[in-house]
Amino acid sequence: MALDTGELGFGFRERAPWACDPALTRGRLYPEPVSPTRSEYQRDRDRIIHSTAFRRLKHKTQVFVAHEGDHYRTRLTHTIEVAQIARALARALRADEDLAEGVALVHDFGHTPFGHTGEDVLDELLKEQGGFDHNAQSLRIVTALERRYAEFDGLNLTWESLEGLVKHNGPLVGSDGNGLSGPVPKPVLDYNALNDLQLASHASIEAQAAAISDDIAYNTHDIDDGLRSGLLTLEMLEDVPFLGELLMSTRDRYPGLEESRVSHEIMRRQITLMVEDAIAMAQQTLKELRPNSPDDIRRAGRTVVRFSDEMQQTDRDIKSFLYANMYRHPDVMRVRRGAAAIVKDLFNAYIDNPGLMGGHWVEGLEMLGADALARRVGDYLAGMTDTYAVEQHRALFDHTPQLR
Template sequence: MSSTTDPRSIPYGVGLPAPFACRPEQTRGRLYDEADSPTRSPFQRDRDRIIHSAAFRRLQYKTQVFVYHEGENYRTRLTHSLEVSQIARSVSRMLGLNEDLAEALALAHDLGHTPFGHAGEDALEEVLHEFGGFDHNAQSLRIVTRLERRYISFDGLNLTWETLEGLVKHNGPLTGPLAQGKERPLPRAIAEYAELHDLGLDSYASAEAQVASLADDIAYNNHDLDDGLRAGLFSIRDLDDLPLVGPLFHQVRADFPDAEPSLYIHEVVRRMIGIMILDLTEETRRRIAEFRPACADDVRHLGRPLVAFSEEMRANDAALRGFLFTHMYRHFSVNRMTSKGRRVVKELFRLMWAEPECLPPEWHRLTDGEGTPRTARVVGDYIAGMTDLFALDEHRRMFDLQEKP
C-alpha cells in the first residue's frame, strides 16, 4: 500500500480487522493474573467491569454542564459517556479496530470527574495543590486500579494493560519529547502507578484510544450545542457566522421550511455528528495509507496521532468550542452554579481534612490524623467520588445546624 492509495480502497473495516488493531488474544495482560473467561474476550470483560462499577453508576448524577436539578433532559456524565461509546464503536467498526476496547475506554474516560464538573475539579486542584494536585484522568486511574473494591483478590478492577494505557494516554504521550504541556508535572497518581506497571507513557496510545478521545470531542461539542440552545443560553441566530454550524442551520431551514424550530436543532446536530465522523474516518484512512502501520505498536510509535480530523474540521471544531466557552460555559447563570459548586467542594474539604472523624467510618479508617498529606488525599478521593446531589446534601448536613448529621 503506497501513500497514493485511495483511502476508500483499504481492504478492511466494517467487520474486517485492521492489522494495527489491538487484538484481545495478544493483550499484555493484567497486573494480577486471572483465568481467561470462556465467554468473553479480555476487552469485553474490561467493558463489563466498568459498567458494573460504582463509579460508573455515580456518573448519572454528575454534572456535564448543568447540575442535576436544573433539568432532566440535559446531559449528565453518564449519558455523555454512553453517547461517546456509541460514536467510538461506530468509528472503530468503520476503521477495522477493536470495538470492545474502544467502547471500554469511552465508558471509562469520565470516571474520575468530580461533582460540579470542571468547577469541582478546579476546586480540588486548588486545595490539593501542595499534596500532588488533582487531575481527573489520574483520578480515573486511581478508581480502576485502587478505589473500586469489588473483588476479594485485588483492589480496583484489574483491567488489561491496553485499557489502562488508553485511559491515561488518550490525549497523547505524557512524558518524553512528544508530551504536550511539559510545563505541568506528571500527575502523582499516574507516576506512582507507572512505577508498579509500565504503561509506556512516552508513546501514543492505541488507535482505539485515539478514536475514543475524538469521539468525546464529537459528542460533547454537539450535545453541548444542543443543551445550550434548549436552555436558552444562546439562539440559533447567534450561530449564523459560525463555520459549519451556521451554514447547516441555513440548509436545514431551506430543506424543511415548515418544521418546528425544535426539530431544526435535532436535524443540525444529527448532520454535524455524521459530517464529523465521516471527516474523522476519511482523514484517518488517508494517514493509514501514508504511514502503513502494520501492528498496534506501529501506531504507538508513529510520532504523531494516526486518528485525526482534517485541518479544516479541526478549525471548525475549535471555532465551535470557542463559541461554547464564551456563550455557554461562561454564561452568568452557569457561572453562578459553578461558583456554588466550587464553594461546596472547598468547604467540605477543609472541614473534613481538619476533622477527619467527620468522615464515614470506612473512609476515616484510611486517614492518619488531622491535617496530614495522607488525610488530604483520602478526603480528596471521598469528595471526588460524590455526585452533585450527594455533595449538596453532605454540605447541608455538615454546615446547617438544623440538619440531622
C-alpha cells in the same frame, strides 16, 4: 477530506494489523484465568459498566447541574454517547470495538461533582499534594479505589485499557522524560512505576478513536443542551460558519420546521460530518504509515485518528463559541461559584473532622500524615455525585448555595 467507503469496516471484517488483539494483550497487573465466553477487552468493558464509579456518573454534572432539568446531559449520558461514536469509528477502521468502547466508558470516571468547577477547586486545595487531575483520578479509581473484588483493589483492567485511559489524548512525556504539558500527575507516575504504560508513546488506535469521539460528542451535545436551556439560540449558531451552513441547509430543506427538530437535524449532521472527516483522515494516515502492528501506531510520532486542518479549525471555533456564550454565561458562572463554595466547605470540614466521612474512608486515620489525609479527602470528595455533595453540605452547614 474524501471518505473511502471501500475501506470501511462495516459488518464482519477481519481485524486490521494495527488493531489491538485481545488474545495478545499485555495482561493484567494481577493475572487471572482467561474467560471462556468473553475476550479480555469485553471483560474490561463489562467491569467498567458494573462499577460503582460508572453508576455515579448519572448524577454528575456535564454542564448543567442535575436538578435544572431531566433532559440535559449528565456525565453518564455523555459517556454513553461517546462510547457509541467510538464504536462506530473503531468499526470503520477495523479496530477492536470493545477496547474503544471501554476506554470511552471509563474516560470520565475521575470527574468531580459539579464538573470542571469541582476539579478546579480540588486542584487548588490539593496543590501541596500535587494537585488534582481527573484523568489521573480515573486511573486511581480503576487501580485502587474501587472495592469490589476479593483478590485486588480496583478493576484490574488490561494494560491496553489502562494505557488508553491515561494516554488517549496523546503522550504524557517527551523523549527527555519531562512532562509535555507540565508535570505528570503523581498518581500516574506512581502507577507507572508498577506497570509501565509507556508514557512517551501514543496510545492505541482504539484509544485515539475514544478521544476524538469525546470531542465530537460534547461539541455537539453541549450545543443541543445550550439551545434547550435558552442560553443559546439558533440564530447565534451563525457565528460559527460550519454551524451556520448546517442551519441554512436544514431550513432550506425543511421550511417551517419547528425549532426543536431543526436543532436535532443540525446536531445529527454535525456528528456525521465530524465522524466522516475523522475516518477519512485516519484512512489517509494509515495508508501513509502502513502499520503492521498496534505498536506501529504507538510509535508513529503523530495522532492517527484526528480531524483534517479545516475540521480542526471548526472544532476550535465551536469550543470558542461555547466558552463565550455558554460555559462563561453569567447564569452558569453564578451556579459555578455556588458549587465551588460547596466543594471547598466540604473539603475543609473533612480535613478538620475526617471522621465525618464514615465507612471505610475512616480506616487507619490515625496513621495518616497531613498529605495522605488531604489526598483521602480529595478522593472522597471526587467520588461524590452532585446530589450527595449538596446533601452533605446541608447536613453540615446552615446555608447551602442554591444551584439553579
